[in-house]
Amino acid sequence: MHSELIRVQDLGKSFGKRVVLKKINISINEGEIFALMGPSGVGKTTLFRILNLLEKPSEGRLFFRGSELTGGTICENINARRSMSMLFQTPCLLNTTVFNNVAFGLMIRKVDKNTIREKVMNALIIVGLEGNEEQKARTLSGGEAQRMAFARAIVYDPDILLLDEPTSSLDPANVAMIEEIIKRIRHERGTTIVIATHNIYQVKRIADRGGILLNGELIEVNSIERIFEAPEDARTKAFINGEMIY
């Protein structure tokens, strides 16, 4: 019953001699929240950048809705790229107002002005930034900036949302808020969400399935219940119990 949205097949990535990812295989199903866990520096961001076509894989293949994304270059595959959205670990704010930042994805899609206003306002309400639309984005607080970037990522209704450690630098109130937004987006819009995190409690709270990345390899992909109750790999158990020394 699950339809597959993204499939990664034997994907590898090296920077020069440094091998970061080895033989990664995952499929992400439509409408699920998938958590990618793993220690710092293991390659979560790198994998996300490959999924978002910002980076070319060194080997392997990438499928989106069953068709292969060829070349992996940024100019090709614009349609696939336009149905994705990625929230960076550190949000990058364009030097303009909050409104223009959030509207960006719609403006480049040549959406008409009234629809833009309506969608931007709606997205700002979702992230709790209504009333801040005329503020200069660079004057937002860290938590507000992260929520603005979130609004900017969801405003054009992507099919898949890649969240790279969206809460790692936030206070508990903002963390709770972001988690609520994630659940709401999935519930209301059926958006597929992939989230990278090293916070296993967060994974337990929001994700349906997860994968654990260790030393460049995906050691286990399973439902969250299985990962926490009965993991297949001993290293998974060590990781979630915080026994892993890395």
Added chain:
Amino acid sequence: MSSIDFLFQGIIKAFELIFSLNPYIISITGVSIRVSGTATILATLTAIPLACGITFLNFKGKQALITLINTGMGLPSVFVGLFIFLMIVPAGPFGFLKMYYTQEAMILAQYILITPVICGISLAAIKAVPQPVIDTVYTLGGSRKDIVITMLREARFGLFTSVLAGLGRALAEVGAILIVGGNIAYTGSVGGIGEGLSYTRSLTTAITLETSKGEVSTSIALGIILISLVLSINILANFFQRME
């Protein structure tokens, strides 16, 4: 008369000249603004697209072009003046254009002087836009064209600054326009000073001439106008830098 009195009287007379809108002074100011303004517009239209090309395109000789621009930023203006002079004198290869001692020749000289300045500063401004901006535009579904537009928009204050720096250099420059323009004014005295109305006489070249003639108050008046123009440009540039 003590030297202080001498200076003081010079300044008073200079203000009289400025506030009475002395036609000689006004015409010189007009020539400076017209020549430097035109040169700045043309240089901007060349330099900013060039900076974009260098940033966003890969082509052969790119590094050589960047070196050329960096060298051009410090080009001695008398050298540029001499070079253009040799090109446009009646016996020169472009003598048929009859540009010798014209405002057009002055514009050309300043254009060559300030295009590298505007281009160099623009390049630095575009380069200073952080890499994540590019990633952000791509991830939000942008094309290459959207990247270029966004980068320019992010660098906008630096780009304005580059144009103002070019205009400032053009206004303050003497050597090249003295050689190719000839520092000409039409004969006939206007308002009791000078030689009439300026044709190719700018604020800077007029100051050199009037000072050597001993017309100190005229020089001071011209100097005050020149400094006010350059100062306003710098205040504007400062304002743009603070906006970032």
